[in-house]
Amino acid sequence: MDLIPATSAPRIPVRDRNGLALGDFPVRRIYCVGRNFADHAREMGAAVPASLAERGSPVFFMKPADAVVIDGVVPYPPGTADLHHEVELVVALGRDAPAGVLPVDAADTLVFGYGVGLDLTRRDLQAAAKAKGLPWDTGKGFDCSAPISTLLPAARIGPLDHLPISLEVNGARRQSSTLDQLIWNVPEILHELSKLYALRAGDLVFMGTPAGVAALLPGDTFHARLGDALELRGQIAPAAV
Numbered sequence: 001m002d003l004i005p006a007t008s009a010p011r012i013p014v015r016d017r018n019g020l021a022l023g024d025f026p027v028r029r030i031y032c033v034g035r036n037f038a039d040h041a042r043e044m045g046a047a048v049p050a051s052l053a054e055r056g057s058p059v060f061f062m063k064p065a066d067a068v069v070i071d072g073v074v075p076y077p078p079g080t081a082d083l084h085h086e087v088e089l090v091v092a093l094g095r096d097a098p099a100g101v102l103p104v105d106a107a108d109t110l111v112f113g114y115g116v117g118l119d120l121t122r123r124d125l126q127a128a129a130k131a132k133g134l135p136w137d138t139g140k141g142f143d144c145s146a147p148i149s150t151l152l153p154a155a156r157i158g159p160l161d162h163l164p165i166s167l168e169v170n171g172a173r174r175q176s177s178t179l180d181q182l183i184w185n186v187p188e189i190l191h192e193l194s195k196l197y198a199l200r201a202g203d204l205v206f207m208g209t210p211a212g213v214a215a216l217l218p219g220d221t222f223h224a225r226l227g228d229a230l231e232l233r234g235q236i237a238p239a240a241v
Ligand code: MN
Pocket: 032, 033, 034, 086, 088, 119, 206, 208, 209
């Protein structure tokens, strides 16, 4: 018997293009990719690879599964004076990876669907950690740091390559790009992750953000879009007192 109350996996609603509710996606883990758009790497002062052959290895970090927010209401987090938005494609895995390293050309078979989300970041804490060579956890993996749209089954979205991804804050455009600008595409990221972790059904992967990251303040509204089928609307609520 459980000696304390058990928590259940956070669940993300899955909807078809016409809005029809298809069920829920229970979340197991949240992997995130850093520096996956050259223009964002540049704005953060990081080195940008001169060619695909010089990409090296992607930067990975994680958020706890219960950082997911599905109703768009994000309380301003404690411990920061510089909360930043990062709009990102989110990949949802529907199958366990086979043992060993996942070949790039087999990676698509794991994908259940897609969403659009914000990798919310305490930029001041992340910058301090970077400067000291310390882990990013407090800057990235905090409560309510992963607001996400409903998920769309992969077969309903079509080719990802040229889909636009964008974010408006209080009605003004902050971030805008297309998915062909990713340094590492979805199969490549799943291949790289599989060298380090056993990927499972229920895992989410936040794929990295384009340039234009900036501060969010209490009361700000946000509207993220991916293609014409996925959107996330929400608001930064005042800090709890
Ligand atoms: Mn990010």
